[in-house]
Amino acid sequence: MDRLDAMRLFTRIVELGSFTAAADDRNLPRATVTHTIKRLETRLGTQLLRRTTRRVHATQDGEAYYSHCIRLLAEMDAVEADFREATVQPRGRLRIDVPVQMARLWLIPALPAFFARYPSLELDIGTSDRFVDLLREGVDCVLRVGKLPDSGLVGRRVGTIEQLTVASATYVRKQGLPQTLADLEKGHYAVNWSSPTTHRSEPLEFMVGRKRREVSMPGHVTVSSVEAYLACCEAGLGVAQFPRYRAAEGLANGTLRQILPATPPPSLPVTVLYPPHRQMPARLRAFVDWLVEIMAKQF
Template sequence: MDRLDAMRLFARIVELGSFTAAADDLNLPRATVTHAIKGLEERLRTQLLQRTTRRVRTTRDGEAYYNHCVRLLADVDAVETDFRETNVQPRGRLRIDLPAQMAKLWLIPSLPAFFARYPQIELDIGTGDRLVDLLREGVDCVLRVGQLPDSGLVGRRVGTLEQVTVASAAYVRREGSPRTLADLQDGHYAVNWASPTTHRSEPLDFMVKRKRREVVLPGRVTVSGVEAYLSCCEAGLGIAQFPRYRAAEGLASGRLKEILPETPPPSLPVTVLYSAHRQMPARLRVFVDWLVGVMAKQL
């Protein structure tokens, strides 16, 4: 194994936190990985990694060497990209993570056209709304909805989602439909949404004369999953807020009723995120461009 390959291997071990995961990711025997890292440490005359029963961590020298590797490998990838012929088809596997309902409604039905254009790209698709650690989990990009914490990732805005405040038809018959925010705070209750990352219940949000206003309502149930949130609302357990596309079927069938349409929730940004630490490979670049195009038609 030459030095560049050893650097790539070392970087993947650090990013995935595991010799076995790096071996699987690079399709190498575990023995080859162990031998290569041992040789690298002997050549550098320092310990780069600390092995525990659960995880592999960098030493102080290992962290410094990893940062050098990332910059050097990015430069090498950039040079190769600059000199690569433009008519070469992007190829290889991408690991991506998408919100489940968006994937089902918009993205997966559009994939046949993507594969027709890029037949040598393979996709490993995860669906969920949790915070994914791209480097540690070996994920190339994620599509996320809402305001995002500062993560050091590159973000490309692909659009915004209109939101709507709803209650079930049964809830409206039983409790009435509030006409103002003052009515809302007089005896109504919500299906409370708890952030999967902070585990704190989030208030309902409304736009009043272009200003954001938060309303905290009592709730009989608190959930942190999108499907459970919708199911609880449809069961009449309280008022909730969704991107309009998520509530569209319930509104069309009459199971859900829109309330307070004059003071809607603020729109949610939709962003594709990928690592800033590597040169963007062609397969990721064309996928992100395709993803932006698909979302632009829907939003």
Template structure:
């Protein structure tokens, strides 16, 4: 029996006036009650109850200890009640970090819906593609696209994103539009990508051919580690690149980028929400569930 259980037991003994009544009320053996109170008195170094064969009487120390028990147990009950209420009605501040483009084009436009559904949840939103140390920076969750790092965080997949292979109209005029995968080896260039977190170089284009992944390595004159710079280099005609389709939808619609090899798409990209807590507070749980719902609608 832990200290809180012992405090509750002692309070019931005082309130009901006997060990037997408290044991019956709490569905405990009479011997367990007697042993627990003896251990409590030994730990406190004070006699709380004077017991005889016919009655028991609370001592002065026992009265003081009872008053402390009542106050502490009431405070604990109030705290637990507040948390139970919060679980039923999510509330509080939630710090999240999102990829900038996904935030701007997908998540933020839908946020009025979340805010209307959960009016007591406040959102503190950061937008970046860098590694975020959730515990050190006090961030509740991050949304990340692509391969998950081995970070020890809890991850939940919320979507799979289709990708497209693209190049600028000017690039295709100079280098020709590849029709077959083998055409890429005829003088074509790629824009290389380096992870902003690990600085690992991604120097190959990937395609799905007959349900199998194929890598094609092309020479490159530029390497970037920012999503906006990666897109800008591709639009400037510096090489071929691969993006989640949502990221280049506007550029494809405007004609500044053209899709190439549409019958051989890149592999899909997974989107995960990552968080550090196995036991999520209600405000985090409802936000993660809403993200899953949102991304499923977008897909």
């Protein structure tokens, strides 16, 4: 293995925190990975990695070497990209992560057209709403809905989604249908949502004209999973707020009722996130541009 390949392997070990994960990512035998790092440490005359029972961490020298590797490899990739012809078809494998319902409703049905345009690309699709550490998990990009924490990633807005306030038909029969926000604050319950990143329960939000108003309500349950949030609402445990596409089926079959349509929740941004690149890989650029294209048709 030449020095550049050894440097790429070392950076993947640091990012993934595992020799085994890096071996799988680079499609190499575990023994080859171990041998390569030993030779690299011998050549440099220092220990780069510290192994524990659960994870591999970079030493102080390893962190410094990692920074140099990232810079040098990015420059090398940029030089090579400058010499590639623009007409070359993007090729290779991309790991992406998309919310389950968005994948089912919009992304996957559009994939035949994507592969017709880019036959040399492959997609490894994860479906989740959780926080994904792109660098450490080896994911190229994620599609996310809603406000996003500052992560150092590059974000590209692809649209906005209308939200609704809803409750189950069973809940409305029992608690009544509120006509105003004041009604909602008297004698009603919410399915409380706890952010997976901040672990704090978040209030319901409403747009009163152009002003945003927060309403904190008591609740019997607090959840941090989108599927659990919907299930609790459908079970009659309280009022909840969803993107329209998540509530559409329940509204159509009558199991959910819309509440306070005159003061809807604020719309949610839809963003594709990916790591910063001095020279963005052609396969990632092609996918992001296509994602913006198909999402623009939905919103």
